[in-house]
Amino acid sequence: MTDLSRYTTLGTGGPARELARAASVAEVEELLRRGLPVATIGLGSNLLVADEGVDALVLKLGGALAAIEVDGDRVRAGAGAANAVVLHRARAAGLGGFEFACAIPGTIGGGIWMNGGAYGGDFAQVLVRALVATADGTGWLTPAELGLSYRHSNLEHGQVVLQAELRLEPRPPDEIKARVRELNARRKEAQPTNRRTFGSVFKNPEHELSAGRMLEACGLKGHRIGGAQISPKHANFIENAGGARTEDALALMAEARRRAREQYGVELVHEVELLGPIHVT
Numbered sequence: 001m002t003d004l005s006r007y008t009t010l011g012t013g014g015p016a017r018e019l020a021r022a023a024s025v026a027e028v029e030e031l032l033r034r035g036l037p038v039a040t041i042g043l044g045s046n047l048l049v050a051d052e053g054v055d056a057l058v059l060k061l062g063g064a065l066a067a068i069e070v071d072g073d074r075v076r077a078g079a080g081a082a083n084a085v086v087l088h089r090a091r092a093a094g095l096g097g098f099e100f101a102c103a104i105p106g107t108i109g110g111g112i113w114m115n116g117g118a119y120g121g122d123f124a125q126v127l128v129r130a131l132v133a134t135a136d137g138t139g140w141l142t143p144a145e146l147g148l149s150y151r152h153s154n155l156e157h158g159q160v161v162l163q164a165e166l167r168l169e170p171r172p173p174d175e176i177k178a179r180v181r182e183l184n185a186r187r188k189e190a191q192p193t194n195r196r197t198f199g200s201v202f203k204n205p206e207h208e209l210s211a212g213r214m215l216e217a218c219g220l221k222g223h224r225i226g227g228a229q230i231s232p233k234h235a236n237f238i239e240n241a242g243g244a245r246t247e248d249a250l251a252l253m254a255e256a257r258r259r260a261r262e263q264y265g266v267e268l269v270h271e272v273e274l275l276g277p278i279h280v281t
């Protein structure tokens, strides 16, 4: 049994039934044939894993499944490749359009899973197709077939994203560098970039206030339960303030939802992905 807290940016979560590393399409296909429930994790930057663990074979992708290839305006990236590395390769090749991902500290697979995005860009805008494996076979799916919409795809555990083909556009590397610098500075100003978090807790509601502004107005900045606290810098982030457990983060989320419901009549929907027996109240 391998503890997954080492593999999440919040640093919480119990063990997986089994953790396997896969470095090729064939290895993933073989693991899927074992017939166990399967979940794939990237860099755990959008993930709350149950404290009691996950009764599944948890896959981490590397090797050929993290390789990156540039061909004209196409970038083919293994799903295990970190966004930052893909962005670096794209910039070196003079290809722009992926700058939005500069501050999304995850992998290509995790980005497709939730159609990650920032500053007006998202995966749906650059993705041509993704290679996805299941126990029944492997094939390419388009963004429409993946059902990509705001921070959402139709992907389910048991479907493993192996590779993505992105279409980018010619752009001078210096221009890309300047844009990335600007976006990172904006990010640093507004968000707790030097703390253990899992990114935005809730999706922005259809309301004049963003989730962060709403929770700030509810007086939740700095609110602490156990080892987890709502970030004093941005109320839509939960930080590991020392020894946090997933149950602490979940208790904060329940409190935030309760206050948003009572004060604004808004049902906040969580953006973070949940793995294991977690029931959101």
Ligand SMILES: Cc1cc2nc3c(=O)[nH]c(=O)nc-3n(C[C@H](O)[C@H](O)[C@H](O)COP(=O)(O)OP(=O)(O)OC[C@H]3O[C@@H](n4cnc5c(N)ncnc54)[C@H](O)[C@@H]3O)c2cc1C
Pocket (backbone or CB within 6 Å): 009, 039, 040, 041, 042, 043, 044, 045, 046, 047, 061, 079, 080, 103, 104, 105, 106, 107, 108, 109, 110, 111, 112, 113, 114, 115, 116, 117, 118, 155, 159, 160, 161, 162, 192, 193, 197, 198, 199, 200, 273, 274
């Ligand atoms: C400081 C900070 C800032 C962030 N800012 C943003 C932001 O601006 N915009 C944004 O969209 N997100 C943001 N995030 C959240 C997170 O980085 C993204 O959601 C990212 O895309 C998650 O990628 P990951 O590889 O870490 O996935 P994980 O967190 O490991 O997994 C997320 C989900 O994807 C699934 N998954 C991962 N890889 C695969 C695969 N290969 N095949 C099938 N399923 C897979 C997992 O099972 C899980 O359900 C932020 C997070 C942090 C910590």
